[in-house]
Amino acid sequence: MSENPPRTELMGSSEFTNHHLGRTLEVRNLVKSFKVGSESFGKAERIKAVDDVSLFVPAGTTMGLVGESGSGKSTIARLICRLLEPDSGQVLVDGDEVTAGTKIPKGYARKVQIVFQDPTASLNPRWKVRRLVAEGIRVHGLRSRSETKERVAELVSLVGLPEHALDRYPHEFSGGQRQRIAIARALAVEPEVLVLDEPVSALDVSVQAQILVLLQELQAASGLTYLLIAHDLAVVERFCDEVAVIESGRIVEAGDPEIIHSRPEHPYTKALVEAHPVPDPHERTMYVHAQDKAEVAE
Amino acid sequence: MIDTPLLEVNDLSVRFGSVAAVSSVSFTVRSGEVFGVVGESGAGKSATAKAIIGLLPQSARVEGSVRFRGEEIRGASDATLRKVRGAGIGYVFQDALTALDPVRKIGVQLIESLQIHKDVSRKEAAKVAEDLLGEVQIKDPARCMSSFPHQLSGGMRQRVVIAAALIADPALIIADEVTSALDVTVQRRVLDLLLKVCADRGAAVIMITHDLGVVAQTCDRVAVLYGGIVAEEADVFDLFDAPRHPYTKALLQSMPRIGEDVPFVPIPGSAIQVVGKLHSCPFAGRCSYATQECLVDVPPVTTEEDGRQYRCVHALEPVS
Numbered sequence: 276m277s278e279n280p281p282r283t284e285l286m287g288s289s290e291f292t293n294h295h296l297g298r299t300l301e302v303r304n305l306v307k308s309f310k311v312g313s314e315s316f317g318k319a320e321r322i323k324a325v326d327d328v329s330l331f332v333p334a335g336t337t338m339g340l341v342g343e344s345g346s347g348k349s350t351i352a353r354l355i356c357r358l359l360e361p362d363s364g365q366v367l368v369d370g371d372e373v374t375a376g377t378k379i380p381k382g383y384a385r386k387v388q389i390v391f392q393d394p395t396a397s398l399n400p401r402w403k404v405r406r407l408v409a410e411g412i413r414v415h416g417l418r419s420r421s422e423t424k425e426r427v428a429e430l431v432s433l434v435g436l437p438e439h440a441l442d443r444y445p446h447e448f449s450g451g452q453r454q455r456i457a458i459a460r461a462l463a464v465e466p467e468v469l470v471l472d473e474p475v476s477a478l479d480v481s482v483q484a485q486i487l488v489l490l491q492e493l494q495a496a497s498g499l500t501y502l503l504i505a506h507d508l509a510v511v512e513r514f515c516d517e518v519a520v521i522e523s524g525r526i527v528e529a530g531d532p533e534i535i536h537s538r539p540e541h542p543y544t545k546a547l548v549e550a551h552p553v554p555d556p557h558e559r560t561m562y563v564h565a566q567d568k569a570e571v572a573e
Numbered sequence: 574m575i576d577t578p579l580l581e582v583n584d585l586s587v588r589f590g591s592v593a594a595v596s597s598v599s600f601t602v603r604s605g606e607v608f609g610v611v612g613e614s615g616a617g618k619s620a621t622a623k624a625i626i627g628l629l630p631q632s633a634r635v636e637g638s639v640r641f642r643g644e645e646i647r648g649a650s651d652a653t654l655r656k657v658r659g660a661g662i663g664y665v666f667q668d669a670l671t672a673l674d675p676v677r678k679i680g681v682q683l684i685e686s687l688q689i690h691k692d693v694s695r696k697e698a699a700k701v702a703e704d705l706l707g708e709v710q711i712k713d714p715a716r717c718m719s720s721f722p723h724q725l726s727g728g729m730r731q732r733v734v735i736a737a738a739l740i741a742d743p744a745l746i747i748a749d750e751v752t753s754a755l756d757v758t759v760q761r762r763v764l765d766l767l768l769k770v771c772a773d774r775g776a777a778v779i780m781i782t783h784d785l786g787v788v789a790q791t792c793d794r795v796a797v798l799y800g801g802i803v804a805e806e807a808d809v810f811d812l813f814d815a816p817r818h819p820y821t822k823a824l825l826q827s828m829p830r831i832g833e834d835v836p837f838v839p840i841p842g843s844a845i846q847v848v849g850k851l852h853s854c855p856f857a858g859r860c861s862y863a864t865q866e867c868l869v870d871v872p873p874v875t876t877e878e879d880g881r882q883y884r885c886v887h888a889l890e891p892v893s
Contacts, residue, residue, distance in 0.1 A: 480613065551786070552784065556813050
């Protein structure tokens, strides 16, 4: 590990070790537009990907964000993590205020961590798990070298990976295990908010449930605050304390997860619910079967 | 003749080097039905589908028998296969963008697909293609004919690929994860459409998917694949109401469902890749019912009176 000399070792204080309280996440009037087309052809226009979005996620709870591709879900995730700069609006995490056009407060990147959809793309293939998980701790100078080593081993077991995983490369793992590594990596810097951008949609059904249960257990144990971005209504309905439905960059409906199955009001939410393939052949709504039924009725 | 199933797959095995992707898979598809092949990644779904119409690379070793309308097509000559593909069996690929030639217009591609199989003039073929695009609910078929694939949206491209698979009027359509890349509302429309056009023409469908929701909504019968074997094959209602194989049951329990306050239970571990010859139940390592018996050999096929089949020595009791 000579290529990456240890950072100044100033940590190890109790401030970071035990205190792991999730904090509220607040988003106020966030706006982000992108330029589409090329000016030289006179067709350039700006499209609002996120249009005046406000959210409030209480500490230790999960807010679900559903919508179809292009609705602006992932843009919101990136704006919150400041991987993109908003045109206007604010993000507030644990007293830190991130406003468009201002410098990001020191330590903000530690407080808000993101888990991406595709763990194959988000993990450096040339690094072993040990280094992948330790990177954040080193970058933020959170622990001494020996403490880092200990903490990394702890994290790897926390996300349900065997100890020998530490000395392996990402490609040696299955998709679900890689997502566990990505979660361990996010947790390593002791964040307060986890932004989960479609964390299970690239995984097999049986493995999706593993990751969802792991995330639930981690939240119960540590009080982390989650923003879960997903397109699967069933996942959102079962996993979240509150839900916001987003269409064309705007929140069209928000509230209790109930809105998904029993009281969708907005036509877009209704369309999403109706299109959801219910895993029960007794509740068929497809065109052909509906016709069969009509014929039987006649 | 009437009793000949449309497609009979018997003891089909596919190996890539030392990896056994498909081990001794058998099933039949009847005329006009929607037959589901469901499984997780690596279960052997796509390898099975591609082996049926000889689309696997040369390096794949395929054994067993595939009979289409009673005629053996496994290992058939290129000339025979070319006749079967398109005119007998249409294949709808998962990724519509790679299934279409990016540098040729949609119309040219559709006309060509028809002229290979039917002796029609270019003008007649163009008419058929345009009508078919209308049938798959493309709003402006004439404009679509003169468009390039990249000019269409994902849902429209998938419709074009469905049209291309249907144009020579095949009796069987293999739909290989056709809607996995699409948004749920688009997925819904494309599936509806696929079922409708196939029902109108009396074509059977093999619906390959990892999504049990899609299976429940579209299929008549289902084969559940795991580790390259058919773990269970049953009528769709029987399968969801009373799974006999522990894997099917575990898979159903691992799905979160809207409006049901039952906890979803993950299946521990991850799917295996079978290296060498399979000589145990592939699910044994993750199965809560597994015993020593499961590790001795691949469980034999049990067939019930109603034709339901499963490969498990600890089959779950039918629920009455």
